[in-house]
Amino acid sequence: MTTLTDQKIRELELKADDIRQTIIKMLVEAGSGHTAGPLGMADIFTAFYFHILNHDPKNPFWEERDRLILSNGHIVPVRYAAMAHAGYFPIEECMTLRKFGSRLQGHPERVRLPGLETTSGPLGSGLGQAAGYAYGARMDGKKFRVYCAMSDGEQDAGNVWEAAMFAGNNKLSNLTAVMDRNNIQIDGMTESVMPLEPLRKKYEAFNWHVIEVNGHNFRQFTDAIEEAHAIYEQPTLIVAHTIPGKGIPEIEFDYRWHGKPPTPEEAKQFLSELRTLRGKIESEHQ
Amino acid sequence: MLNAQLRLSESIFGKPEEKATRDGFGTALLELGERDPRVVVLCADLAESTRALAFKEKYPKRYIELGVAEQNLATVGSGLANYGKIPFIASYAAFSPGRNNEQIRTTISLNNVPVKIAGMHAGVSVGPDGATHQALEDIALMRVQPNMVVIYPCDAEEARKAVLAAAAYPGPVYLRFAREKTPLMTTRETPFTLGKANVMWRSENPQVAILATGALLYQALRAAQDLEREHIAAVVANIHTIKPLDKETVVSLARETGAVVTVEEHQAAGGFGGAIAECLSQEHPVPIEFIGVKDRFGQSGEPPELYHEYGLDAQAIAAAAKKVVSRK
Numbered sequence: 242m243t244t245l246t247d248q249k250i251r252e253l254e255l256k257a258d259d260i261r262q263t264i265i266k267m268l269v270e271a272g273s274g275h276t277a278g279p280l281g282m283a284d285i286f287t288a289f290y291f292h293i294l295n296h297d298p299k300n301p302f303w304e305e306r307d308r309l310i311l312s313n314g315h316i317v318p319v320r321y322a323a324m325a326h327a328g329y330f331p332i333e334e335c336m337t338l339r340k341f342g343s344r345l346q347g348h349p350e351r352v353r354l355p356g357l358e359t360t361s362g363p364l365g366s367g368l369g370q371a372a373g374y375a376y377g378a379r380m381d382g383k384k385f386r387v388y389c390a391m392s393d394g395e396q397d398a399g400n401v402w403e404a405a406m407f408a409g410n411n412k413l414s415n416l417t418a419v420m421d422r423n424n425i426q427i428d429g430m431t432e433s434v435m436p437l438e439p440l441r442k443k444y445e446a447f448n449w450h451v452i453e454v455n456g457h458n459f460r461q462f463t464d465a466i467e468e469a470h471a472i473y474e475q476p477t478l479i480v481a482h483t484i485p486g487k488g489i490p491e492i493e494f495d496y497r498w499h500g501k502p503p504t505p506e507e508a509k510q511f512l513s514e515l516r517t518l519r520g521k522i523e524s525e526h527q
Numbered sequence: 528m529l530n531a532q533l534r535l536s537e538s539i540f541g542k543p544e545e546k547a548t549r550d551g552f553g554t555a556l557l558e559l560g561e562r563d564p565r566v567v568v569l570c571a572d573l574a575e576s577t578r579a580l581a582f583k584e585k586y587p588k589r590y591i592e593l594g595v596a597e598q599n600l601a602t603v604g605s606g607l608a609n610y611g612k613i614p615f616i617a618s619y620a621a622f623s624p625g626r627n628n629e630q631i632r633t634t635i636s637l638n639n640v641p642v643k644i645a646g647m648h649a650g651v652s653v654g655p656d657g658a659t660h661q662a663l664e665d666i667a668l669m670r671v672q673p674n675m676v677v678i679y680p681c682d683a684e685e686a687r688k689a690v691l692a693a694a695a696y697p698g699p700v701y702l703r704f705a706r707e708k709t710p711l712m713t714t715r716e717t718p719f720t721l722g723k724a725n726v727m728w729r730s731e732n733p734q735v736a737i738l739a740t741g742a743l744l745y746q747a748l749r750a751a752q753d754l755e756r757e758h759i760a761a762v763v764a765n766i767h768t769i770k771p772l773d774k775e776t777v778v779s780l781a782r783e784t785g786a787v788v789t790v791e792e793h794q795a796a797g798g799f800g801g802a803i804a805e806c807l808s809q810e811h812p813v814p815i816e817f818i819g820v821k822d823r824f825g826q827s828g829e830p831p832e833l834y835h836e837y838g839l840d841a842q843a844i845a846a847a848a849k850k851v852v853s854r855k
Contacts, residue, residue, distance in 0.1 A: 310606075351609075352639050359609060360638040366630055369599045373606020373614075376591065377567075380612075400630065403599035 242293055242467070249292070250459050251522065256326065257287040258519045261488045263322040263335055265511050268502035271339040274347065277485035277498040278392065279319035281423045284457045285390070285481055286323040292459075293466055295385065298328035301356035307385050308374055310359050312367020313392035313421070314348040315500075320357075321345050329356050365398025367391055368418060372408040375416040375476075386470070389418040394426030397435050402447075408476045409448030416476040417469040421456070423485040425496035444478045456481030489514055529728055529748075534716035539745075540752060543710035548742065549647050551686025552704055553578030556615065558687075559694050560586045566694060567607060569593055569616045571600045576706070577617040577647045597622045601630035601642070608640035613694055620646030620662035620703060628668055635699045636672040643693045644669075648706040650741070650792035651825040651833040661825035667797030669701040670770045677770040678721070679703040679791075679799070681744040682711045685767060688719035696721060705792075707830050709742035724773040726780075728752075730760035734855075735848045736780035737763045739790035740799045743818070743839060747790050750844035761848060769799050777803060778810045786851040787815045790844055795819030814854035816847040 243249070264279045289309055290296075296306045311320055318338060325332045330344075337343035344354040348362030361367055371389035378385060395401060408416055420440075428434050441451045450472045454461040462481065469477035485499070486492035489511045503511055529535050536543055559566040560582055569591045574580040583590040591607075593600045597618055604616040616623065624631050624644060635642045649662045670677045676696060680686035686704060693700040718725070727744065728751045735754075739747040744765050751761040762780055766773065781787055787807065789800035800817040807813060820837050834840040 350637065359605075360633055363629055363633050366598075366602045366605075366634050369602025369630075370606035370609065370634055372599075373603035373608075374610045375606075376603065377607045377610035377612045380567075380588070400598040400602060403593075403596035404602065407593060407596070407599055407603060 242463070245292065245460060245463050253287050253291055253459050254522045255519060256291055257283045258488070258515055258522065260287055260319065260322045260326055262512055262515045263325065263332065264318050265503060265508050265515070267318050267322065267335045267338045269505055269508035270336045272502060273339060274318060274502050275315045275500050276502055277425065277492065277495070278313070278316035278421065278423070280489065281456070281483040281485045281487045282316055282319045282390070282421050283487065284459065285419060285462060285483070286319045288459055288462050289388070290323040290327040292463065298324070298356070301329060305385050308358050308387045310367050310371040310374065310387065310389045311349060311361055312389055313364060313395055314361035316392070317349045320349065324356055364392070364395035365400040368401050369404035369407070371416055371418070372404050372413055375408070375413045376411060379413065379415055387416045389416065391418060391420055393420055393422045393424065393431050393437060396437050396440070405444060405447045405449065412448070412474050413476045414473050417466065417479065418476065419479045419481055421483055422480050423483045425485050425499055427499055429496055440480060448475055450475040450477040451480065452477065453480045453482065456483035457487060488518060528730070530726055533718065533725055533727065534714050535727065536711050536714055539710065539712050539748060543712070545708035545710055546683035547706060547708045548680050548683050548686040548704040549578045549706065551680065551683035552645055552690055552702070553581050555687040555690030556582040557585060558691065560589065563613065563694065565611065565613045567591060567612045567614050569600055569604050569614055571595055571597050571618040571623065573618055573647070577645065579617045597627045598630050601627040602634050604642040605634035605638060605640055608642045609638070613641055613643065615643045615645055617645040617647065619660060620649040620665040621660050624665055624668050624701065625662055632672055636674045639674050639698060641697055642699050644699070644701045645704060646701065647704050649703045650705055651820065651837055652705055652707045652792060652830040654707065654830050654833065655827050657827040658824040663794045663820050663825065665703060666769060666791070666793050666799055667801070670802060674698055675770065676700040676721070676768070678768050679741040680767055681742055681765050682709060682713055684711055684713045684715065684717070685719060689767065692719065692721045703741065705742055710745045712745060712748070719767070722768045722771045722773055724767070724776040725765045726762060726776070727765050728761070728763035730755045730762070733760045733762040733784050734852050735759070735761050735786045735788060736784040737761055737788045737790060737844065737848060738766050738777065738780070738803055739763060740766045740769055741792055743790050743792050746834070746839065746841045747844055749841035750848065753841060753845050754848055759848065759852065766799065769802055772802055772806055774806050774810065777806055781807050781811045781813045785813050785855050787813055788818060788844060788847045788851055789815060790818040792839060793819055795821050814851050816851040818844055818847055
């Protein structure tokens, strides 16, 4: 990771806006899929693909690459968009999302698209996979890092806590999990469907180092990633507080946007708002 | 008579040596530990009874304890395989693949990573532990998953070879083992090829083909010997690989005899018998009788009395053979 200058932050903000626009275009073209989660995680995936990950889009199987395991597969449009903008495949291919014959399946499949690292969708299984990956890499003295992006809603699943116990017990310090703490799940707010708090205390009790950040602040998130690298005896959880639907004010915080795409009319409006936002970012930094 | 080319044990019909198939698993793991540093063993709090213990003691750094967490057993195994290891994940079949079926489906089969799933204590022969621990559905669960290979060895020696073959195979594999000691029918010299059935017994001009998988193969051989005394000629095949099925052998035996009995210590529905019926109904339809548990759960008891109760012993197999011959 290079130093995060103000100039770099501005570039990341602009890139995240581009990625959000691509997400909206993909979803409206697909006619189904999830909107809130991908928009909410756009800043974090931008940070990963354009600043944090040690990777090579032209060589997706490079052995020393950092691994990013996506556990909550339904937000994969944000990953596809970030990968396309990073150069893994042409941006136009994003428009094949969820269509017959596409490498961009509705939920990610490792064997179809190089760079996806794993297959996910059924919730709660990514942290265990990431822990196994990190365990194997540590056995061989590998220097790359393993990241796991997961949701808050999937913390309901028992497999997550089995994995949390395993990673904490084995002191997998090469593993960093990032939780999208957006407080929504399909049936409503997480704290009304099945309360999760106190999340920090729960993970700390399982021998994790826990950091909480604003998931839309590149500086905070990058600092947390650096802090995680410096922790040698524990895996780290970064609880990233995010706004579902971030970037489009009228859908922000609205759980009803979890699992539906915009209509063509809505998409037109959303894209215009994202272009306005882009203009603001450009002018603020001048 | 027994197939001399297979170099089978000479004491099959005398007093055969007995050993549990899980012991073959343990022996093979030690061999693999020596020969392939990529092999790691994961276990869910059952090191001794799954026979992973010897590997744990000899290669402690390559033994990974999961605790009583079968879902995580599958997902951590998936991650290790995705990285480049060859993980064997061991638990009782009732729990793995019983409890973690979805994790196996998504993160191992669909993900197509080379995790080797060792399901122990399968079948009613677990005995006194009762129905909760007697997996009778695992073959059905595993064989319907694309990419998954399913192997059910007939004795401890074949189990050893099956584990070595599974490690060498580049994709996911399910291996089924039993708790109790059962007769050794094969020897170190008996050939084992993944996906290739072995014809174990053949009477002259056979009228019925008995296709068996797992340790009940011994009961099938006893039945064939009894049938021969009653002038009913049978051929007995050991179908150790349920998927991919050796269709060539299965179809040729059905063609030759015109009547088939399938034998397995599993639900008669959906498992090995189902696989044979699917194959023959398309390739060469003949009458089939199914030896297996008929839509019931198991219960506590000693293996011989359970075999008898559920119609899995030599006597039941011989009766099924006569019945299927009469249906021709």
